[in-house]
Amino acid sequence: MKPILEVDNIGKKFQIAHLAGGYLSLRERLVNLGRASKNEVEDFWALREVSFQAQPGQSIGIIGRNGAGKSTLLKVLSRITRPTTGKIVMRGRIASLLEVGTGFHPELTGSENIFFNGSLLGMKRKEIVAQFDEIVAFSGVEKFLDTPLKHYSSGMQLRLAFSVAAFLEPEILVIDEVLAVGDSEFQKKCLGKMEDVSKSGKTILFVSHNLSAVAQLCTHSLLLDKGQILKQGQTNEIISAYNDLTMAAGQTSNVAIANGMQLSQARFELISEGGVPQLQFSFSIQQDQVNVLSGLALLFYNNLNERVGIVDLRSTRLFKISSTHANYQVKGRVTSLPLIEGTYHMGLYIASNLFQGNKYHLGYFEIAPRPQEIMPYPARDRGYVEFDASFDIIAE
Amino acid sequence: MQLPAEQIIDSTRNRWLDLKETWRYRELFYFFTWRDIKIKYKQTVLGFLWAILQPLLMMAIFTFFFGKTLKIPSQEVPYPVYVFSGLLIWNIFSVGLTNAANSMVNNALIIKKIYFPRLIIPVSSILVALFDFVMAFILLIALFIYYQQPIQWTAAWYWPIALVVASFGTLGLGAWLAALNVKYRDFRYVIPFLVQVLFFLTPVLYPVSMLPHPLLKYVVACSPMYAAIELFRFPITGVAPVADLLVISLASGFILLIGGVLYFKFTEDFFADLA
Structure with a gap:
């Protein structure tokens, strides 16, 4: 059987311009036109030579320290940003959940947000209509469907957002740290839902700082460090490699x-x-x-x-x-x-x-x-x- | 969503317009437009009436100053009808362009988290402007009845053509400015100014025949909105647009469309990094 996901030699380069303001302004461009470019531009490889494969039904955890390139990898996989080198082949529908409630708008009502967010995540209008009642029941906000989102508590917004995402049916699901929010009761519910998804034969790529969640969900993991894959294999081995790594680097002073x-x-x-x-x-x-x-x-x-x-x-x-x-x-x-x-x-x-x-x-x-x-x-x-x-x- | 069996992300992938993919995401056009219209009129007492009220008040002001006071000729039709018909088409451009140009920055949070063909966002902004047009069009019909203004039956194709020219001309410039605005936030300040200058360079308030210098006509014709407005007014005034000016205007609209959309496509892969 062919792997459902093949990642081959992916690299992503950013150019860090040392600017004071943050955004490039046209004035700076114009001012600099005359002289040789004195703006210090530094190449920075957020990802380098990243290659791995995923089989159908396999869940892969991606762990690494802050700034190791985990989020960039997920962004490249979800086509949000374009890799500088390499190639990815995906043999199935992919949905990415880099954030819960993307596109939620405070002025729209709960049900309006379900429709907009669902369609952003790649659901068809028909699919949303068919599953609308289930989504609402899972979220537990039935009473407030016609209330603008701005009157929701943050917990309610989160539940509504996750409920929409829970009804996605992709072959490959990419998830970033979304479980880091919400109360522990709800986190448990989400983790349970994700286990169901992975058991039903879907492939999951999961980034989290919560190693116990990774251990629970994923049999295989990748350890990323400084944009490169340091090690890949069984999750428990990768977790201990990660702990060694963080400990060795622990004595940073600044x-x-x-x-x-x-x-x-x-x-x-x-x-x-x-x-x-x-x-x-x-x-x-x-x-x-x-x-x-x-x-x-x-x-x-x-x-x-x-x-x-x-x-x-x-x-x-x-x-x-x-x-x-x-x-x-x-x-x-x-x-x-x-x-x-x-x-x-x-x-x-x-x-x-x-x-x-x-x-x-x-x-x-x-x-x-x-x-x-x-x-x-x-x-x-x-x-x-x-x-x-x-x-x-x-x-x- | 029907996806091909195999999707490939390649660092060397070509960046030409992928219409097939855009078609797969077609429902998003509807959802973005729907969301923007909803948000625009939420928490307003008058709601959709604003779409009519704004051009109506402009018409009243322009009629008073330019029609009554300065007595600008209006090709044998009542000045309010003349200026309102022009304003409707102009608003597609001014509202559509402003929204489209700011659309990528306004939706930066979505762009950073989810993939879809980015062109959907500026296109939807223009669809919102077309919605406003439809609302105000009802009032235009009312004006025709009130002033007993006869309409030639050629309107059946001139009006749709005018709308297409206006929308695509706006899209070209809008997509281009949207992409530039992601990279250089200066354009946020350039856009209102640009719209204002173009307003006076477009024959909304006056017929081109009024322009003293023949060269000025060619300057005016460089805006794609010249063709849109003249074509829209043709069945009302019965005055055919000047052929060579029309060709210039249509050509400039076409060039803007191709150039704008291409520039957008070539830079869209990096929007998430810059926004």
């Missing part, structure tokens, strides 16, 4: 957050305070302008990239300092880490004018198993938290 905003001297150090592990952390935020921070939190992830907890770093002091100073340092200590043994990595949630979102893999620490009289249960059966408890056994 991380660009956004244009004109960077994180420096990030240190996350595990210390032992009377036998109890504590985490000492410090990092500096440097900017070329004053930039008010409205949100800041430490994020803790386990080796499956599941978030196990956060430390909220917002305070009136933070708001005050960030509104008057461009550079400042945050330091502190997490005094209790009731976690089961394993490797953890730290991320940071930042919300400001320049950037809003998460940064991952800023630091690592290892929690050792606690000394215990009896051999402990396997870590995978013990959830996330190691409670402090004491008990007695009293004979009666």
Whole structure:
């Protein structure tokens, strides 16, 4: 049987012009016409020599660090952007879900948005009409179908959006991180729906930071790094290769957050305070302008990239300092880490004018198993938290 | 959707207009047009009446200043009829061009996330302008009745031809500006200015015979809208368009269409990277 998807030597080059404004303006073009092009243009390969195949019914996970080229690969596969080199052969109808609710318009009603979004995703009007009731039932927003979308809560919008996408019937489905949003109940529902899709013989390409979702859905995976495929094979092997990779690269001291905003001297150090592990952390935020921070939190992830907890770093002091100073340092200590043994990595949630979102893999620490009289249960059966408890056994 | 058994994405794929593919996505023309019309008149008290009201008020103003005060000749028909018939065709161009030119930037979020033949977006913007035309056309008929203006039966083909010329002329320039606007945001500011200049260079308010210098006529004829308006008015005024001016205008419309659509097709693969 021929593979349903053949990707052969795909490369994508971007030219990064070092411009101040962001967009090219005609004036700059005209001004530069006379002189030799002094604009520093730098070639950047977001993807390079990427080749792989997918068999019908196979689900493939694509994992890699921030900026490894995962999203670019999906964009090339969905024909949104054109590859610079190489060729892709697809033997079936392809639908891509790089975002839920693409084209949703706040002024349109729920049912109008179902039609517009559905047709953008490649559904025929007839198909939408035929499945309309099912879509509405899956979303659970029956009562608000004639209400403009702007009056929906964000959760309702998301449910409606995913419901439309759930009724797509392509042979190849390309999905990017869409599960990263929504409450966990709904995430579970989506993941279940995707498992059904893959079991029905469809091919899925799935990008996610959530490694446990990848492990659950995909038997095969690709590890992308710096635009190239580092390794491909069984998902569990790829996940461990990914963990090795992120750990080796963990000690980066400066991380660009956004244009004109960077994180420096990030240190996350595990210390032992009377036998109890504590985490000492410090990092500096440097900017070329004053930039008010409205949100800041430490994020803790386990080796499956599941978030196990956060430390909220917002305070009136933070708001005050960030509104008057461009550079400042945050330091502190997490005094209790009731976690089961394993490797953890730290991320940071930042919300400001320049950037809003998460940064991952800023630091690592290892929690050792606690000394215990009896051999402990396997870590995978013990959830996330190691409670402090004491008990007695009293004979009666 | 009927897709071919095998789809190939090739970095060296040719970029010519793929009509077969566009046909497969034909429903999107309808959906984009439908969405834009809905959004345009949502939360307005007067709704679709705006499509009529706007040219009607313009007509009243122009009639007062140019017809009554400056006494501009209007080829033996009442000035309001003359100016309104011109304005209807002109609005296809001005509304269609403005919408089309901004359409790619306005739909950037969609372009970055989903593939479909990009030309659907500017074409739909022009279809929205045609919808406005249909609404205002009803009022034009009312004006004919009110002024008891006789219409020649040749309107049966001159009017559709005029609409085709207006739509395709607008598409050519619109697609070109839409593609340029993605790359150079300057065009956002150029467009209103361009539309305004062209308005006075197009015989909406005055007949070309009024122009003092013969060379000026040729300048005016370079706009594809010259042909559209003259053809549309022919069955009303009975004045045939000047042959050589008509040919120039049609040719310029054709060149704009080919040039604009080709430029669009050659750059569309990179819209998602630039938008």
